[in-house]
Amino acid sequence: MFLKLLITLFIIVIVSSYVYPKHFKRKKNKIQCNTKRVPLSVNFHFTRQCNYECGFCFHTAKTSHLSSINDAKLVLKKLANEGMKKINFAGGEPFLYPKYLEELIRFCKQELMLESVSIVSNGSKIKQTFLQRNKDYLDILAISCDSFNESTNKKIGRGTGQHVAKLCDISQWCHELGIKFKLNTVVNAYNKLEDMNDNISKIAPFRWKCFQVLILENENGGGEGTLRDAREFIITDQEFEEFIKRHSGQACIVPEPNNLMKNSYLILDEYLRFLNCTNNDKTPSESLLDVPVEKALMQAGWDQEAFIGRSGIYDWSRQPSNICGSNQAKELAW
Numbered sequence: 630m631f632l633k634l635l636i637t638l639f640i641i642v643i644v645s646s647y648v649y650p651k652h653f654k655r656k657k658n659k660i661q662c663n664t665k666r667v668p669l670s671v672n673f674h675f676t677r678q679c680n681y682e683c684g685f686c687f688h689t690a691k692t693s694h695l696s697s698i699n700d701a702k703l704v705l706k707k708l709a710n711e712g713m714k715k716i717n718f719a720g721g722e723p724f725l726y727p728k729y730l731e732e733l734i735r736f737c738k739q740e741l742m743l744e745s746v747s748i749v750s751n752g753s754k755i756k757q758t759f760l761q762r763n764k765d766y767l768d769i770l771a772i773s774c775d776s777f778n779e780s781t782n783k784k785i786g787r788g789t790g791q792h793v794a795k796l797c798d799i800s801q802w803c804h805e806l807g808i809k810f811k812l813n814t815v816v817n818a819y820n821k822l823e824d825m826n827d828n829i830s831k832i833a834p835f836r837w838k839c840f841q842v843l844i845l846e847n848e849n850g851g852g853e854g855t856l857r858d859a860r861e862f863i864i865t866d867q868e869f870e871e872f873i874k875r876h877s878g879q880a881c882i883v884p885e886p887n888n889l890m891k892n893s894y895l896i897l898d899e900y901l902r903f904l905n906c907t908n909n910d911k912t913p914s915e916s917l918l919d920v921p922v923e924k925a926l927m928q929a930g931w932d933q934e935a936f937i938g939r940s941g942i943y944d945w946s947r948q949p950s951n952i953c954g955s956n957q958a959k960e961l962a963w
C-alpha cells in the first residue's frame with residue numbers, strides 16, 4: 630500500500646514538471662537569483678592623489694590617473710543597472726578634484742537615482758559652499774580623524790595641526806545642511822590608548838567606523854615599490870579590542886578588525902577596475918569598460934557575505950538620525 634502511494638506521488642511530480650515547466654523553471658531562477666552577486670555598495674577610489682601623508686595609508690599615490698568623466702559615468706551606469714544602490718567616492722583625497730566630484734555625485738543622485746551617495750575625505754579641502762551647493766545630492770560625508778590631539782595627528786601624517794578644527798567646522802555644516810556626518814578612525818600604535826568619548830559625544834556622528842590599521846603588502850608593507858611602511862603602526866587584536874571596549878558606550882561605533890575589512894569592500898579604482906584584496910594585495914580585475922559587471926565581479930575577490938556580516942547594509946539615505954552623542958557641535962571650542 631505504502632509503495633503504491635510512493636509510486637503515485639513520483640508519477641505526479643514527473644508529470645507536473647512537464648505540464649507546468651514554467652513553475653519549475655521559475656523556482657530554479659529564484660534560487661539562482663538569490664546566489665547572484667549584486668554590487669549593492671561600491672567604493673569608487675577615483676584618484677590616488679592626496680595632500681596628506683598618513684604613514685599607514687593603504688591606497689597610496691602610485692598613479693596620477695583620472696578616468697574621463699564620461700567613462701566614469703558609463704561604468705557607474707553599468708553598476709546601477711546591475712543593482713548598485715550606494716556609491717561612496719574615496720581616494721586619495723576626492724576634494725582635490727571638486728568639479729569632477731560634484732559632477733559625479735549629481736549624476737549618481739539625479740540620473741541614476743541611487744539611494745545613497747557618500748564621500749570619504751580627510752576634510753582639509755572641503756568648502757562650506759560646496760556642501761551648500763550639493764546638499765541635495767549628498768547623503769553622507771565621512772571625515773577621517775584618528776586623534777583629537779593634533780600632535781598625534783601630525784605624527785600619523787594627518788595634516789599640519791588644523792585637522793580637528795576643520796573636522797569640527799565640517800560636522801557643524803553637515804548638521805545644519807542635513808547631510809549625515811560620519812567619522813572614520815584608524816586605530817593604530819599612536820592612538821590606541823586615547824579616550825575619545827567626550828569629543829565623539831560632542832561631534833555626534835551618526836556612524837563612527839573604527840578600523841584596525843591594515844597592512845597590504847604592495848601598498849604599505851614597506852617593501853620595494855611601496856610608498857609606505859606601516860609596520861610601526863600595527864597593533865594587536867587585543868589592543869584593538871581594548872580601544873573598542875573603552876568606547877563601547879558610543880551607540881554609533883562600528884568596529885572593523887582586520888579579518889572583517891579585507892574582502893568585504895567592493896573597490897573600484899581610478900582605471901575603473903575592481904581591486905581584489907585577497908592575498909594581502911590589490912590585484913585589478915579587467916576594466917568595467919571592457920567586460921560585463923558580472924565578469925569583473927568574479928575577479929574582484931569580493932566576499933558578499935562578509936560585506937553583509939560587517940553591517941555593510943545600513944540606514945544610508947539622507948534622513949537625519951543622529952544617534953551618537955548629543956549633537957552639541959555648536960558648543961565646541963577647539
Ligand code: SF4
Nearest residue numbers: 679681683686721751
Ligand atoms: S588622507 Fe587618506 S588617502 Fe590621504 S594619505 Fe591619509 S589615508 Fe591616505
